[in-house]
Amino acid sequence: MQAFEYASPTTVKEAAALLQNKWGEVDVLAGGTDQLTLMKERLATPSKLVNVKGIKELGGISAGKAGFRIGAAVTLDELMENAEVRKNYPSLVAAARGVSSPQIRNMGTVGGDLCQRPRCWYYRNGFGLLGTKDGKSLIPGGENRYHAILGNSGPAYFVSASSLGPALISLGAKVKLVSASGSREVAADKFFVTPQNENSREIALLPNELLTEILIPREATKNATYELRQKEALDWPLVSASVALKMKGSTVASARVVLGHVAPTPWAASQAEQLLAGKSITESVAEEAGKAALASATPLSQNAYKVQLARVAVKRALLAAASGRA
Amino acid sequence: MGTKGRCLVSSRKDPDVPKTGQSGLSRRGFMQGIGVGSGALGAGILENEAQAAPPPGGFSGPAAVPITLRINGKSTNLTVEPRVTLVDALRNHLDMTGAKKVCDRATCGACTVIMSGKVVYACSVLAIDAQGKDIQTIEGIGSGNKPHPVSVAFVHNDAQQCGYCTPGFVMAAKGFLDRNPNPTFEQVEKGLGGNLCRCGTYVGVRQAVLEAAKEMKGGKNA
Missing domain, CATH: 3.10.20.30 (Beta-grasp domain)
Known part of the structure; x- marks a missing residue:
């Protein structure tokens, strides 16, 4: 990897002061499992690297009146092992467990999961975030079996790699972004964006901002995440579904259904959400919701199989949430 | 195009990595020979001169x-x-x-x-x-005379073939057993999900971890 200068600040303020207004000059290092890989592949060539793991403010999980606060540098392992998280957010635990390498869970952070770059093999092999050659996307006519089946009218065809994103969106979470000049909170569903050109990113974070924490409102939901994957060991899921149900007795008052790994962002399946309101979760209702969630799917030449997988993921996530086993 | 995600291993060479052993003179052997840290080391052996420790929060x-x-x-x-x-x-x-x-x-x-x-x-x-x-x-985690119980169990259970993944597997298994002293077979499978063996010795590895777990009970582990 290209040589770089290295800093390990101990406060958010110090770290934010080291960031710059342009992507590419100064990068943030947290768990390192994606960042260092990107640097070895020359997909990231920062001249300066800011390690944020020494910042105490970025750690810790705490439950307050307003809800849960999860520090951005909390590792996936710490998240999964936290008793409060296990009790309230089985959906998050299942999503973190799906990162199926203990090493990655010990190193990788919650913030890093949200900020990791796409795994699209065109991107990873140097064809840019949008996978183009001579101004034309290589993906619709190329090797697209793992690409998007929703939100794929171009120019982006990759799928969001985040495991926690769909679960956090379904739980109504917000992320806090801090720069040298201030801070802002962004709803998790607004944090992920579909880039419209090669110079934009797939997240709303600005180059001079640091993701410092995740805030989950305190609302009782039945929640679950269900993934379908090609191999059990270390890999990303082919599809995932995270659901959060606000219940009124045994019927659903309101539902959030968010799909992962099917679109350039986590994908809120509003048709399924509408269908579920006022219903009890039975196997046939869950199946109907799965169908509704994928009603507008537009698979590419090689990935129609993901449509059925995603239907099944929605169905099983709903049944898991309703039965309290995630 | 290879496989998805993590398994994409680049064939591109990193031009910045100092090459070793290309002239029949391994860098490691050479440095051992003259003593690492010797003031006589010329430019190009260590990457650069060491610089003073940076102020906290600053770049080095x-x-x-x-x-x-x-x-x-x-x-x-x-x-x-x-x-x-x-x-x-x-x-x-x-x-x-x-x-x-x-x-x-x-x-x-x-x-x-x-x-x-x-x-x-x-x-x-x-x-x-x-x-x-x-x-x-x-x-x-053990020596030639007194290998770690995980290493012993790997030998007993034929848990290696070419052996290149073995040190990583042994450490992953030890780390797993430190946190899960009484694992089930399924927990072993999931607990070693971050290691690959291209020879396919997974059956032996899983048996070895279960055997080591039994052996290590009672604080016998190193």
């Missing part, structure tokens, strides 16, 4: 900087560029070649070491960032 590098690592209970001083990973520091600077560099992309597990009690990929930790942590490597 890109030239080599002095760092201290605590490996297998022993503090070791070395001088590395910030871009040097822990696995490269172990193998190229400290002559500890147990941890293997295979994918170098946080995918295969051959470089697994235990840091602060948890298994990590040493290829994806910067050496400079591993300071202040207790690092345990395969060299630190």
